[in-house]
Amino acid sequence: MSAPVVVLGAGCAGLYAGRRLRERGLPVVLVEAEDRVGGLAGGVRLGGDVYEYGPHIFHTTDPEILKDVQALMGPDLLPYERTIQIKFLGNYFKFPLSVPDVLLKLPIATVLHAAASFAWHFAKGLLVSAPVENAETVLRRCYGDVLYRLFFKDYIQRVWGVPPAAFSPAFARERIPRFNILDILDQLATKAKNLVSPRRALKTAGFVEKVEGRLWTTRKGFSLICERMAEDFQKKGGTLRLSARVVGLKRDGRRVTAVELESGGRRELLPCSGVVNTLAINEAINLFEPPLDAAAQSAAASLRYCAVVFVGLKVRRPKVLRASFMYFREHSFNRITDLSHFSFALEPGTTLLVAEITCDPKDAVWSDQTLAVESVVSDLVRESLIAREEIVQTHVFRARHAFPMYTLGYEAALKTLLDAFSALDNAETAGRQGRFQYVNTHVAMKMGREAADRLASRLRPAA
Ligand SMILES: Cc1cc2nc3c(=O)[nH]c(=O)nc-3n(C[C@H](O)[C@H](O)[C@H](O)COP(=O)(O)OP(=O)(O)OC[C@H]3O[C@@H](n4cnc5c(N)ncnc54)[C@H](O)[C@@H]3O)c2cc1C
Numbered sequence: 001m002s003a004p005v006v007v008l009g010a011g012c013a014g015l016y017a018g019r020r021l022r023e024r025g026l027p028v029v030l031v032e033a034e035d036r037v038g039g040l041a042g043g044v045r046l047g048g049d050v051y052e053y054g055p056h057i058f059h060t061t062d063p064e065i066l067k068d069v070q071a072l073m074g075p076d077l078l079p080y081e082r083t084i085q086i087k088f089l090g091n092y093f094k095f096p097l098s099v100p101d102v103l104l105k106l107p108i109a110t111v112l113h114a115a116a117s118f119a120w121h122f123a124k125g126l127l128v129s130a131p132v133e134n135a136e137t138v139l140r141r142c143y144g145d146v147l148y149r150l151f152f153k154d155y156i157q158r159v160w161g162v163p164p165a166a167f168s169p170a171f172a173r174e175r176i177p178r179f180n181i182l183d184i185l186d187q188l189a190t191k192a193k194n195l196v197s198p199r200r201a202l203k204t205a206g207f208v209e210k211v212e213g214r215l216w217t218t219r220k221g222f223s224l225i226c227e228r229m230a231e232d233f234q235k236k237g238g239t240l241r242l243s244a245r246v247v248g249l250k251r252d253g254r255r256v257t258a259v260e261l262e263s264g265g266r267r268e269l270l271p272c273s274g275v276v277n278t279l280a281i282n283e284a285i286n287l288f289e290p291p292l293d294a295a296a297q298s299a300a301a302s303l304r305y306c307a308v309v310f311v312g313l314k315v316r317r318p319k320v321l322r323a324s325f326m327y328f329r330e331h332s333f334n335r336i337t338d339l340s341h342f343s344f345a346l347e348p349g350t351t352l353l354v355a356e357i358t359c360d361p362k363d364a365v366w367s368d369q370t371l372a373v374e375s376v377v378s379d380l381v382r383e384s385l386i387a388r389e390e391i392v393q394t395h396v397f398r399a400r401h402a403f404p405m406y407t408l409g410y411e412a413a414l415k416t417l418l419d420a421f422s423a424l425d426n427a428e429t430a431g432r433q434g435r436f437q438y439v440n441t442h443v444a445m446k447m448g449r450e451a452a453d454r455l456a457s458r459l460r461p462a463a
Pocket residue numbers: 008009010011012013014031032033034037038039040041053054055056057058059244245246247278279280308356399401402403430431432433434439440441442444
């Protein structure tokens with residue numbers, strides 16, 4: 001039998017790529033560093049409970065992926081309605097923001113000031129272009145200075161550790177959620193701009209953080225979808241290697257010849273006919289032996305991911321939060337979820353909360369579990385959401401590659417890395433980490449599917 005294609009990483013992208021390669025008749029080994037599949041979407045089993053990173057909701061408008069997931073899940077796929085609240089200036093706002101909610105809860109002076117500032121920046125934006133476009137110039141032009149400062153400036157700095165001016169405009173387009181009121185203002189602005197200067201009209205569609213299609217969950221969260229994909233991969237004849245970390249990629253010129261694994265304290269070489277990478281692209285680039293060129297290595301060094309420490313709390317109360325997701329600006333965590341809103345199977349009388357602390361792995365909170373738990377618990381107690389005596393268990397889990405950071409100039413570095421992959425004859429890269437792109441699960445799956453198709457065609461060109 002010929003050497004298998006090795007898929008690196010068993011998150012949504014890797015699971016989908018592995019299944020697709022098997023459907024195309026290729027031998028496949030899927031290797032995963034953790035002892036479970038799913039990556040960010042896989043959830044964590046702790047003390048008999050399933051905690052999720054997020055948690056994850058499944059949604060897609062791709063009919064093929066929706067049909068596939070529905071076939072895998074059958075009646076276990078449950079429709080879900082999410083609710084979101086944001087605490088801001090001492091008030092709770094529903095998200096997306098509604099005009100009456102904002103008008104009633106924000107001071108009238110702030111609303112008037114914001115409207116005047118929006119009009120001024122809108123008019124200025126028509127006449128003067130920013131010398132260097134970055135996320136700050138884009139957000140100011142779209143929202144005016146007052147709304148920009150109110151909603152984005154400090155918040156972005158606090159959550160991401162970097163000011164908006166250090167982010168590429170792509171960050172504003174892909175990462176900033178839109179509020180209804182700002183949509184209305186922006187639609188008016190776009191219409192006016194089209195009238196005044198059609199050539200310079202600002203495209204706004206890309207600014208919407210898209211949650212597409214109906215929302216779905218399961219009794220075990222997204223992890224059940226990942227487990228079903230893994231079962232299906234194995235049923236189709238694929239080999240799954242868990243607790244197997246990729247530590248090297250051997251190449252002979254433009255061909256990847258073997259994947260070096262570390263598993264159970266031992267190293268081994270797995271000969272391969274090709275690879276689909278879904279590991280962080282900047283880390284994968286550094287695994288090649290012999291190394292790729294200096295340009296690729298320096299591009300790899302310039303890309304950064306934002307990490308997240310998740311603090312899970314089991315609380316003796318059936319429900320704690322009034323919405324499934326709540327966002328806070330002045331606490332150690334910026335988002336917290338209550339899994340009782342997600343149809344999860346929970347121990348009666350208890351719920352699971354998951355708070356998210358964004359950080360850099362160099363920050364103390366990344367390695368200090370006590371600090372992470374204490375920061376979250378004291379904030380929740382101060383917010384009168386829980387009492388300390390209600391906490392049954394606490395767990396800390398982490399994601400080092402939670403969010404790709406679109407800092408200024410990242411596009412050029414990413415292009416260098418993607419070009420380095422395409423220069424190889426038998427390698428593809430896919431997924432949120434593999435393409436350094438802020439995407440949701442269904443897009444990661446689509447990327448895995450397309451990478452598998454491209455590699456299969458390269459390895460077995462049509463006669
Ligand atoms: C907090 C949060 C909430 C989110 N919520 C949603 C949501 O509600 N809905 C939604 O659709 N999307 C959501 N997303 C996005 C979603 O998580 C991703 O799009 C998707 O999981 C990416 O899958 P992936 O396979 O590309 O990457 P990953 O899931 O990161 O998979 C990469 C895999 O590679 C493995 N790996 C890494 N290094 C090695 C190595 N050296 N050797 C072997 N294996 C290795 C990892 O363990 C991991 O399993 C959310 C993301 C975050 C961070």
